[in-house]
Amino acid sequence: MTVPVQTVWPIEPHTAAKHELLRHYLAAWFPILASREARIIFLDGFAGPGIYSDGSPGSPVIALRTLLNHSAFPRYRRCEFIFHFIEKDPSRLDRLQTELQQFDPVPSNVKVATHPGEFQDVIEEVSTSLSSRNRRLAPTLAFVDPFGVSGVPMNLISRFLDSNKCELFLILMANHLNRFLSAEHMRSSRDSLFGTNDFSEIESAPSGEREPLLVDLYKAQLRDVARFQYALDFEMRRVNGTVAYYVVYATRSLTGVEKFKDAMWKVDPSTGSYFSDRNWNQGSLLTGSNVELSQLQQRLGDEFGGQDVSIERLEEFTLVDTPFRKPHLRSALKSMESSGRIVVTRPAGSRRGFPEGTQVRFNRGLGI
DSSP: OOOOOSSSOOOOHHHHHHHHHHHHHHHHHHHHHHTTOSEEEEEETTOTTSBOTTSOBOHHHHHHHHHHTOTTGGGGTTSEEEEEEEEOOHHHHHHHHHHHGGGOSOOTTEEEEEEESOHHHHHHHHHHHHHHTTOOOOSEEEEEOOSSSOSOOHHHHHHHTOSTTOEEEEEEOHHHHHHTTTOHHHHHHHHHHHTOOOOHHHHTSOGGGHHHHHHHHHHHHHHHTSOOSEEEEEEEEOTTSOEEEEEEEEESOHHHHHHHHHHHHHHOTTTSSEEEGGGTTTOOSOOGGGOOOHHHHHHHHHHHTTOEEEHHHHHHHHHHHSSOOHHHHHHHHHHHHHTTSEEEEOOTTOOSSOOTTOEEEEOSSOOO
16 A cells, blocks of 8 residues: 655546546435435545546545536525535645635535544544534535545544434555554554454454455444444455455445445446456446346345245345345346246236335245
């Protein structure tokens, strides 16, 4: 892991892919929340200078552009959109403030604030202020992209994002953690990040198997300690095939899971699980229309063989327990119905598709 020392640095392909993941998700998140809430917050905890050396935009600029250029934005004048950008490096903060001037003047319902300092210090101050006033955070998406593994303690994430409609989009340097898992100088930061000091099972595993275990442990801690109901991850690989980091997303909303999965599959139309720098500017060899769905069909048969199941339960299972999306489920069910492996009972007035209220009976021994 190389930490840049200059104010502005070159962008790497997996960084651009990470930003695409964020942009696709925000394009869905903004209108969904704005249609229900009076105020929503996007917080960038390690904002950077807002631009890369080739002119590519950084995450603060991407977030603002995604909102202001959104076709639905004019419909949500009654919602207040608040952007908080935290950056500890003075030269980068100055450059960020310069880059943000391109949006002046912002619409009256958009508020933009920059904050000098460490992410942990700024968020501790906000959390203390909210607690002292017996207030809770407005619906928030926290984008946390640190250089390294320090400064993002699990107990702070738990306290700050404890409201039901708060979500986390965090970059987890599992490769760096794996390399220095038992190093004395890493233990304090490691234990703080995960909210536990029990890494015995991971430490006893072969080195090549530790990274996925670290990601699984972090997601489990987000569920158990921070009380997020769902946690997903997306892998970012360098051109040599090694993992650069994982994007970890946490939410308490099944709709959030659905929209984040949609974003994952837009970045990786073949598996929805990873991006590799090797594929940059080459296009995908597969599209969403030719994804191999036999794995999903097998999972459905294994889980629900011999049962009558609602379409809503099948959607939840697909989103939470498999790599696939709702459209994949419908394609899989259509094929299974045609081959007689399931019997579909649709609500009155529906003759095709899988609308709300549909019941699906899975035959035993599907023999996928």
